[in-house]
Amino acid sequence: MKILTIVGARPQFIKACMLSKEFVRDDVVEEIIVHTGQHYDSSMSDIFFEQLQIPKPHYHLAVGSHSHGKQTGKMLIELERIMIKEQPDLVLVYGDTNSTLAGALAAAKLLIPVAHVEAGLRSFNKRMPEEQNRILTDHLSTLLFCPTDAAVEHLKQESITEGVHQTGDIICDTVNFFLPIALEHSSIQKTLELEKDRYFVATIHRAENTKNCQQLMELLNALNSIGEKVLIPIHPRTKKMIATCKMTEEEYPQLHVTEPLNYFDMLALVYNAKGVLTDSGGLQKEAYLLKTPCITLRDETEWTETVTAGWNRVVGRDSTKIMEAAKKLQVPKKHIQLFGDGQTAKRIVEIIHNSFYN
CATH class of the missing domain: 3.40.50.2000 (Glycogen Phosphorylase B;)
Structure with missing residues (x-):
């Protein structure tokens, strides 16, 4: 066949x-x-x-x-x-x-x-x-x-x-198989000097979040104001928009922007993070599987089960809601097998x- x-x-x-x-x-x-x-x-x-x-x-x-x-x-x-x-x-x-x-x-x-x-x-x-x-x-x-x-x-x-x-x-299969390998072999957390539960991982790539300078600037300002270091593996589309908008690292001292990360590094970083902020559907799910609370930077999610279970909060693109959600972030006591x-x-x-x- x-x-x-x-x-x-x-x-x-x-x-x-x-x-x-x-x-x-x-x-x-x-x-x-x-x-x-x-x-x-x-x-x-x-x-x-x-x-x-x-x-x-x-x-x-x-x-x-x-x-x-x-x-x-x-x-x-x-x-x-x-x-x-x-x-x-x-x-x-x-x-x-x-x-x-x-x-x-x-x-x-x-x-x-x-x-x-x-x-x-x-x-x-x-x-x-x-x-x-x-x-x-x-x-x-x-x-x-x-x-x-x-x-x-x-x-x-x-x-x-x-x-x-x-x-x-199928992602449950992948995470279960590769997480032990990632934790053993990834040195990204040490390289970036990130303490466990003292940083966030954020990804921004969707068109509605990167369509203009004002929208992207508001999102980055919100992430910068959380009060913890925020690691952003940059998507090519977002990187191009940042350059177009002439944004500089000095404007966002709490944000640590890196090139896209390999799978092992990303698994290890999300596993040890305080939380995830993302507009990615896949990362919402991976965060749940890794027992890391998630804040979704969209107006809706395909993974409603993660919201019902208390591990994901959908806040859209409003900077005030993003900052409030990040500062109130807690690890739920219960984690059930959803996937x-x-x-x-x-x-x-x-x-x-x-x-x-x-």
Whole structure:
């Protein structure tokens, strides 16, 4: 059985690694990996393949950064060519990026079954490109692997019930497997002279938070006023905006900006942090798995379970709310298993086998 796996962005590499490990062990599955090149910087791409021991991609499209339409269009053209050549039995996509949608659409047009890992997530904000991508991908998919019961229910509300499976979250597998390795080998905390529980980790990359100088400046001012050191692994989009706005480090003495971090360093830093401030969906979930309180710098979240459990607070972009939430941050007494047992990859492979051979 030939499976064509499509990845293109940092979160997808992290999700794909555990499933690729299972495919390597499988005598029946041949995995063909396609890297679209949506994330092309070495610090956001190559290092993850090396650290997470993901097999080298068979194809690298080197699409790069473009407008949504141009980027997705270039991917569609190349992915269709590869699918016609390889004739896969199944196309596997992850998450909610343009790579996800392009892979699902190219496969569906060629009548190749699509499997969507992390299906059923909804922010209910259709202005988000990620929300558009995940909705369209779910409606094109044959197998939908949902991380939570809520995701299954979202699909049910859209009349998607065939091929839906609650498998747990693949990121739970990744965190469980790599956290001990990260804590043993990462020296980033010592290098940056950060004391455990005396700093925050922040990430800012979404368009609504980086679209203009005023918005970004207010966010950085809020983070700078928390009263603790804030480490910011900088996203290329945010870095470009900071340069455009001519912001300087001297204006924000509490902020420590670094280049994007590898997975081991990021795991270790979040694990030992006092809290996380982020507009990333994936980091909200990782913070929960690492038992680190999170403040979400958006008006909504796909991971509502983390909010209900008391580990995540959604505050939007208001600087006063951000500062208040950070200063009142506490570690909840209870931490329940929201995202599965760390066996999601094995479960997905079993479902694929059953779907194709029964």
